Amino acid sequence: MRITVHDIARVANVSQATVSKVLNNYSGVKESTRKKVSEAIEELKFTPDSVARSMVTNKTNTLGLIVGDISNPFFAESAKIIIGKAQEQGYDVIISNTDHDDENLENAIQTLISKRVDGIIISSISRTSIRIKKLHDAGFPVVLYNSRVESDSSNSVVLDNYKGAVLAVDHLVELGHESIAFIAGPTKYLTTYERYAGYEAALKNRGLVLNKEHVYDGEYDYEKVYDFSYNLLSDPDRPTSFFATSDQMALAVMDAAASRNIKIPDELSVVGFDNMNISANQYIGLTTISQQKENMAELALKKLINLIVKKDPHPVSAELTLEPELIVRKTTSTPNKIILERRGYNGT
Amino acid sequence: MRITVHDIARVANVSQATVSKVLNNYSGVKESTRKKVSEAIEELKFTPDSVARSMVTNKTNTLGLIVGDISNPFFAESAKIIIGKAQEQGYDVIISNTDHDDENLENAIQTLISKRVDGIIISSISRTSIRIKKLHDAGFPVVLYNSRVESDSSNSVVLDNYKGAVLAVDHLVELGHESIAFIAGPTKYLTTYERYAGYEAALKNRGLVLNKEHVYDGEYDYEKVYDFSYNLLSDPDRPTSFFATSDQMALAVMDAAASRNIKIPDELSVVGFDNMNISANQYIGLTTISQQKENMAELALKKLINLIVKKDPHPVSAELTLEPELIVRKTTSTPNKIILERRGYNGT
DNA sequence: CTGAAAGCGCTTACAG
DNA sequence: CTGAAAGCGCTTACAG
Structure with a gap:
């Protein structure tokens, strides 16, 4: 046949x-x-027949891309860039979606390897994972995208997440906010962990106290973040601002605020993290920290390809760190004086 | 080794x-x-080693998914469902992004086939394509997702797009709109083509005239749609409403309106098509036509798997058509009387 | 410049 | 219940 x-x-x-x-x-x-x-x-x-060819050349010309949630626009947009660049170089990409579950992640790695992909980009991996070290030591090409692991041996490209969080908090404080809620997300990821550290440090540095009840550190789940925000916003003594560790979560906060009929930014300021495309939409206009995803995605892919073709056997810097950037749009402003006074504050 | x-x-x-x-x-x-x-x-x-196994079993347990733009949340959300269901059945999926380019599509099909994927889901294919018929006749498992081709031989699952468009236009007309701009997108797709037909028919049926200058039928390009809308909105005699053939494009319209400081829905009504997740966000609250993507994605995958395992050698209905549903949220309302009067209308 | 042979890592009849 | 052999469709030394 x-x-x-x-x-x-x-x-x-x-x-x-x-x-x-x-x-x-x-x-x-x-x-x-x-x-x-x-x-x-x-x-x-x-x-x-590529399969037969792979059998002998030991190359499949396919890459694996493991993400926590492909429906989060930040990941979808990153994937688009990675897929595009990969295609330019003759690679296809298999996408695995883990729903942020560690077991799914492990299975994904397993099957990708048994399918002999030439390399893997992982974008959501627990900071304590030792899996990466094993792969790394076995010489298998892996690069972490917007992720890092505490055991040192890995290739990764990430933002300076600590600094990013500081930028966000400083912006809010400079606007006059003294009560800043934080959607931290799961601290099992080093990225979110570091953002949390940045949030904490910035607060302290500004002489503000961290209110644990104003922090959400559960899983990445839109509904849960919505509920958390919705509840918090019923509090007469509610925070005047939110900092969310992803734009997607910031959107959940805004969703909750809208359903409480709380006006943004007049009655509530919100800053996100990622700068996904839709955040620039002027109808939404989310103030956020740019992750430079174009750069990050391109670098991650380049790093992986270099690892694969061994052009880069001893990569000078295994870990690449990009600079965050605050992008001020229209979801942040000075806290509403009237509200503050009603609550007994006396301005600043 | x-x-x-x-x-x-x-x-x-x-x-x-x-x-x-x-x-x-x-x-x-x-x-x-x-x-x-x-x-x-x-x-x-x-x-x-899966590659060696594939060599002899003639099965790779991987599927191809070809989309026009994975960064469009509608596709990303669809992909998530498809990937999830595929994984449950032991399949991985390679995603190809065509940027809505026919040549890229052709190349994607080519390499997917040479990689011996077990089947392909295609979500953006020109209605005049004869490629699908060839694949179909060759017995290769393909199903079209939210797409259909004019040559009959194909398996597809789509919405009743004509009816969807009618629903959208009727909603606007019933609200009192007499001037409805239309972001049609490229008519090379049967879906958009049919929506255009629905738009035309509904207008006619309501005794309204179609103004060609109020219709955008260029490519799916955020910037271009933004520019088109931005320009159209400067017209003193501008439309009081927009119907966009995708939520993503509706967002571009809203973006343009926001930058002109035109309030939605007070001064402009907008209805989209797709009902992507973010449209339900109450901060955005986009009125739209639901594509039932969960259903559609699940059905498409099931159809494909059946084709692959040949459980379904003579599928009863090769083409599955789902029912559209109008979801009214907050981007639509009656046209602003003041504006209308200022322009010389005399109410209704 | 060209070809015969071996081999990549499995599975599948088939014989015992 | 078990194993020897062939074969999936290519590429890669190697000999000529």
């Missing part, structure tokens, strides 16, 4: 070996035979 | 064939030898 190099060889009256040589554009094939073979390929509409 | 069935066979003192049998859980293996083999597998931490 399927047509193979053998068929081409027969039709072109050459050996399989020569067919293979023209298929791979090797030099050292007489022009006339190359032509014969090409014509046979054309005639039989032959396309070589 | 790599450890193989051969190694296991040696350690367990059996043949490769029996190793294979326990690997595949075949019956007819003595319990004691099964145990010996299992222990050897355990001991050497062996995981079978």
Whole structure:
């Protein structure tokens, strides 16, 4: 049924070996035979079988991309860039979605490896994972995207998350906010962990106290964050601002505020983290910390490809850290004086 | 280096064939030898090579998913569902992003097939494409997701797009709008083509005239739609409402309106199409037509799997059509009387 | 410049 | 219940 190099060889009256040589554009094939073979390929509409080729070359030209949640636009947008760049280099990408579950992650790695992908980009991995070290030590190409692990041996590209959080908090404080709730997300990730540290430090540095009841450190779950925010916003003594560790979570906060009919930014300021495309939409206009995802995604892919083709056997800096940037839009402003006074504050 | 069935066979003192049998859980293996083999597998931490297995079984357990733009949340959310359901059934999925370009699409199909994926779901394909018919006739499992092709032979699951558009227009008309701009998108897709037809018919049916200058039928490009809307909104005689053929495009319209400081819905009504997750966010509250993506995605995957395992050799209905549903939220309202009067309308 | 042969790591009849 | 052998469709030394 399927047509193979053998068929081409027969039709072109050459050996399989020569067919293979023209298929791979090797030099050292007489022009006339190359032509014969090409014509046979054309005639039989032959396309070589990648699986068979992978079997012998030990390359599949496919990459794995493991994300916590592909429906989070930050990941979808990152994926788009990674897929695009990968395609340019001749790689396809298998996407695994873990729903932020460690067991799913482990399974994903397992099957990707058994499918012999040439390398993996992982974007949501617990900071205590030792899996990465094993892969790294085994020489398997892995790079962490917007993730890092505490055991040192790994290649990663991340933002300076600590600094990013400080930027966000400072912005709010400078606007006059003294009560800043925090959607921290799960601290099992080093990124969120460091943002939490940044939040804590910035508060302390500004002489503000951290109110644990104003911090959500549960899982990444839209509904749960919505509920947390919704409840917190019923408090007469509610925070005047929220800092969320992702734009997606910031949107959940805004969703909750809207359903309580609380106006943003007049009655509540919100800052996110990621700068996903939609945040720039002027109808939404979310103030946020840019993750530089174009850069980050491109660097991660480049790093991975280098690892694969071994151009970069001893990468100078295994860990790349990008600079965060505060992008002020329209979800933040000075806290509403009237509300504050009603609550007994006396301005600043 | 790599450890193989051969190694296991040696350690367990059996043949490769029996190793294979326990690997595949075949019956007819003595319990004691099964145990010996299992222990050897355990001991050497062996995981079978999927590539080699695919070579002989003619199955890769991987699917292809081709989308026009994975960064459009509608596609990302659909992908999440498809990937999740696929994983449940033991399939991984390679995602190809075409940027709505026909040549990219063709290349994607090509490489997916040479990688021997077991089946493909295509979500953005030109209605005049003859590629699908060829694949279909060759017996290759393909299902179209939210897409259909004019040549009949294909498996697809789509919404009744014509009716969806009628629903959207009727809603606006019933609210009192007489001037409804339309972001149609490229009419090369049957979905958008049919929505255009629905828009046209509904207008006619309501005795309204279609103003070609109020219709955007260019490519899916956020910037271009933004510009189109921005320009149209400068017109003193501008439309009082927009119907967009996707939520993503509706967002672009809202973006443009916001930058012109035009209030939604007071001064402009907007209805989208898709009902992506974020549209339900109450801060955004986009009125839209639901595509039932959960249903659609699940059905598409099920259809594909059936095609693959041939449980469904003669699918009763090759084309599945779902019912659209209007979801009214807060981006639509009656047209602002003051504005209308200022423009010389005299109410209704 | 060309081809015969071996091999990648599995599974599948088939014989015993 | 078990194993020897062939084969999936390529590529890669190697010999000529």
